[in-house]
Amino acid sequence: xxxxxxVYLKKQVLDPQGKAIENALKSLGxxxxxxxxxxxxxxxxxxxxxxxxxxxxxxxxxxxxxxxxVIEDFEVEAVEE
Amino acid sequence: xxxxxxVYLKKQVLDPQGKAIENALKSLGxxxxxxxxxxxxxxxxxxxxxxxxxxxxxxxxxxxxxxxxVIEDFEVEAVEE
Numbered sequence: 001x002x003x004x005x006x007v008y009l010k011k012q013v014l015d016p017q018g019k020a021i022e023n024a025l026k027s028l029g030x031x032x033x034x035x036x037x038x039x040x041x042x043x044x045x046x047x048x049x050x051x052x053x054x055x056x057x058x059x060x061x062x063x064x065x066x067x068x069x070v071i072e073d074f075e076v077e078a079v080e081e
Numbered sequence: 082x083x084x085x086x087x088v089y090l091k092k093q094v095l096d097p098q099g100k101a102i103e104n105a106l107k108s109l110g111x112x113x114x115x116x117x118x119x120x121x122x123x124x125x126x127x128x129x130x131x132x133x134x135x136x137x138x139x140x141x142x143x144x145x146x147x148x149x150x151v152i153e154d155f156e157v158e159a160v161e162e
Contacts, residue, residue, distance in 0.1 A: 046113040
């Protein structure tokens with residue numbers, strides 16, 4: 001099974017890294033840039049030695065390790081094989 | 082205009098962060114995990130004060146600032162408005 005997990009800061013959380021990139025782009029002459037927000041993603045491959053759906057399993061990875069639920073949200077894209 | 086840029090390590094480049102996450106997931110009991118690779122993405126909003134297509138403009142951001150072409154590849158998803 002292959003899947004992708006996208007993790008991003010909640011809308012109401014400040015993103016200083018994004019802000020820094022926005023300023024850097026502007027100073028390079030890309031003055032049209034209005035906002036930048038940064039997130040991360042995980043490409044995960046597994047074998048099939050687990051029960052239940054791939055998507056649910058990926059959500060468990062998020063809750064147990066990959067995502068800080070206080071400040072982050074996530075989306076899961078699972079490709080079952 | 083809104084767009085997303087996905088940046089990930091080239092296949093042949095080692096990803097120690099991904100490897101660490103893979104081991105952490107396994108030690109939490111998710112023993113089915115075979116590989117994890119980590120990437121980042123940027124959500125960018127701009128106004129329309131530039132010439133040319135949004136996608137081409139985003140590629141310029143990548144080449145000038147966001148992507149290290151030696152070890153990273155990128156994909157651009159532009160939503161012109």
